[in-house]
Amino acid sequence: MSGSVAGGMSAVRMLRVPGRHGYAVEFSPYLPGRLACATAQHYGIVGCGTLLILDQNESGLQIFRSFDWNDGLFDVTWSENNEHILVTCSGDGLLQLWDTARATGPLHVYKEHTQEVYSVDWSQTRGEQLVVSGSWDQTVKVWDPTVGNSLCTFRGHESVIYSTIWSPHIPGCFASASGDQTLRIWDVKTTGVRIVIPAHQTEILSCDWCKYDEVQYVAPPLDAALLNVKVLLGLHLTFLFFLFQFSPFHASVMASCSYDFTVRFWNFSKPDPLLETVEHHTEFTCGLDLSLQSPTQVADCSWDETIKIYDPASLAIPG
Template identity: 75%
Template structure:
């Protein structure tokens, strides 16, 4: 599958299986091509423990590099932007955990301030910042500096659970959040306040992402099965509306290599690839799962590598 702007080819997949776990999030390392981390939970995150799985992919296949267990389900994971060995996960007990993949021990630090499940965590990519944002079912987002043992700020305004918090790759101190209150919100950490509130769907919004080539463009994916694009300069109506999924859109990601390409995964068991600049935007539908598809990421190193093409089977 090419997401670099060329023709779409049939994907070649490699599989990794881990019994008893359900994958909730996956992210490629920004440092090492072929290395990725997955946050997983037992019993679909409803009960049981969680596991952080660190994988290595090469020509011989996908191999387990290291795994770490937590006493509650893990729902999201983000790599450090200043240390290739560090990861942060978020969990169902309201906590964030910092892990060192070079050390086969428990977490280096645990932050627990949220009062309900933490469904999203993201590490800022803008130069000069070392900030983390988390989003929780307690309807708040929190700002963290991993060097400080407590949150720096709490953002309130959402009227339902927060499913996704994503930093802008362009604007320092700016992040977006998607919520069950059917809104997409953009926040400024310098003012501790919301900049934009977009009533983006008439359904819960499960995922959002920033375009890597346009600081004003975001995409949302929702329970109404649609993906919508939003230009922050005019939010009265979406700039694109992508239809094709038959169940809720669980995660959506813009391509790191092409301004108009993106990928989505859904509870309809499919992964879909889109080019919203085309009259017929759906490029490919990949049907290789037999259960809800929640995990999706695009490699920052290889235009043709998508984590769902390295099939992660949690059975």
């Protein structure tokens, strides 16, 4: 099914958070009904930020914990070995380690970046517990959350870094996307870049790894180029889109959210890859996550001060 969809979904669970503009959401890898959302005041330009820990039930979304920080929070990642632990990053160049079992926090603050930190990700491969962060200071840092300092710093990008994400297949391997129009693949065993891909003629705001193919990635600005030369055309033509994510359940299905206020679902194995367009926000849609527990459940957040969980019709029968 293709085209705009106003209905056709199951009931949407929504929470409005006045004065907080959503930047990132992530489902808990442990608790099916739990969600974390990183938010900022005044669209992240000035003011503080709030980390929201949400639980969903029949009546909607409820706040379980709320942690304030003195600058906007731009990304959040759950620990892969402790259901209570998260890491966020913020506009003051810091990373924060939080414990949802405690009402106050953070447990630790990591300060090495010199400008905004826009991306954090917790490694998913066995045998390592590492966090990677990408900053507007043009560096990527890898952290062991039990250690106060970063383990290593990676340099090479020539502009701000918007996205950093671990490979789900290869230990110690991660990708980064930058305003310098390149996607880069790194390895913690070396301090230099392994692969530089001049992917586009404009800034790259997001990248992700396919969960089913270790050599396939996506790094889209106005289009999406894949390592196996598959190309999606016509993605969010009105505005740059903010984030792209592969499905954890279907090898050829992806979702994207955009500055055109929409969330879109794609199947790049089809001649017409656009499956569905969801239009339920009234501002930039910056955060998006596909549930690891349910093959149809999606969460997103927007600058319109809302967080939503829903089941788009296209994910029920993605083939």
